[in-house]
Amino acid sequence: MTLDRSDRSDPLEGQLDEWRAAFDRSFAEPRRLGDDDAVLDVLGIRIAGDPFALNLADLAGLQPAMPAAPYPATAPGLLGLAGHQGQVLPLYDLRALIGRGAATAVRWWAIARAAPLALAFEGFDGQWRLTPGDRLQQSDAAGTGWAVRCGGALRPLIELEGLIAAVAGSQLGEPSAGSFTTTTSAGAAGR
């Protein structure tokens, strides 16, 4: 056990030193404000066991899911009403909106910035700050046209504007959300 501890303490101390150095370096290095235009912040999520990504610029907030207040409506993907910073928002199932069926266990809520509504999804893997080189066009990804490389793995990027437009369209009696696209505009990437 003593040998085991010594074997493990050396890499840990090295990592500790590395973290301390990185922390100190964050104060010492100059700010690259000019480069931040090309920075893309994405949120890695998990829907039906598969990894996806959301553009952080499309969101107004992230919070752990709570029981939704039931709402008597038959809109597709509508789970009920959610409260966020004093606002009452309609809560939609993101998995239903991207056409993968109803979610079984919802743990997170993402608040959309483009429209007053909340999206519920199942898993949250983390946040990455990406460079433009990490955004790839991917034609074979299901329902999306773009993918991002997060930690060495590709994640389809979900385009929230199209989904929100589809939801707004279904509320106005337009065709269902099954025809949404995940096109990413350059303007959205630039925000």
Added chain:
Amino acid sequence: MWTFGRKLSMGFALSFALLLLIGTLAYRGVDLLTQTSYQVTRTHAALTHVEALMSLMKDAETSQRGYLLSGEDPYLDPYRHAVANLPRQLAELRPLIRDNPGQQARLNQATAMIEGLMQLHKERIESRRTSTIEAAMRVQGLGEGKRRMDELRAVISQMEEEENDLLRQRAQEVESAATGVRMAIVWGTVAGALLVLAAALTLNRALSGQVGTAVKHVQRSSAELQAAANQQAAGARETATSMTEISTTISELLATSRQIADSAQRVVVIAEQTAGLARGGDGTLQAARETIAAMRRQIDLVVDHMLDLGRKSQQIGVVMDLVGELAEQTNILAINATIEATVAGDAGRRFSVVADEIRKLADRMTASTKEIRLQIDDVRGAVNTTVMATETGSKAVDAGARQFDDVAATFAKIAGQVVTTTDAAREIELSTKQQATAVEQLNVALSNTAQASRETEASSGQTSQTATELAEMSRDLLRLVQAQPT
């Protein structure tokens, strides 16, 4: 079957009863004769007194007549004698006829007549004394005296006749009693003679029969007794010889018993030494058992510490959950801060950088928490393994302690068995000594028995001689009883 003595007793008893009967009958006859003789004597006395009365009255009358005629006083002497004796005679006669009322009545009558006659005589005498014979003869008529005297004679005659009848009656009674006595004597004598004859015949037959048979039995028994005495003498000789041989064997047995006693004593010494060694082994086992118990306590202490370590690892896991939760919340806050910075546009870019650093720290904290959780899981697994290994060791120690207990119990049993062996050896030693003593006593007893056998042999010779003499005596007795040689 009547015995000889019983027959003899019965003969004597019958003779005694017959003699008693004859004696009783004779005594009663003699008694009756004696009483009748007394009564005859009394009747004779009564007759004598009656005759004396009559004689006195005759003397008085004759005397008063003589005096009347002569006037001389000496003629009055018979009269005076009668006056003096008449009362005595009457007084003596009265008890003699007391049992006969008829005679008493006649005596009363005669007494009155006698008094009347004596009064008449007295008056005549007085008259003659005071006057002359002629005057007296005139005054007193002589015919009256004669008449009264005749009446008295008649009464006296009746009394005499009555007494004579009594004499005849008593003579008949005497004859009857004498006849009875004679009959008793004659028939008693005849019956006694017959009884003695029958007893003699019976006793003779019994003597010649039963006693003869018994004497023959005595003869045969004497012969058998002689043979038995001879056999007994031979057996006694053999017994004496055997006793001598047995005495020799017992002497050898005595020597063997003493050797056994010496061996038993050596066994006792060895057993006591073994008991001491067993006690020493028991002490060593006790020390080893205490060592095992201390080891057991140390193992229990280690188990307690390991369990405590496991509990504290679990508490650390709970704390790590708290830290992980804080890291996740920090991460969410950092993401929201990034979102807010993005919303703020250019003004929020610096804040976005800080928020990204905060998010990185939260990520590192989450990663470190996961690493610590893995370490804690490793520690808990090691603790569980150690606890299980320690419990296995504890069970092994318990098994070793139980085996030590078994060994100690076996040593205790061995010590107990050794003590038992010591006691048994002591008992063997004691018993062998007692056996030797008993064998010595037995040797003495056998010597006495041999001596007794020799004495028995001698007394058997004496018995044989006595049996011979007894046979000869029985032959003599048989000759005496049966009067003929057998």
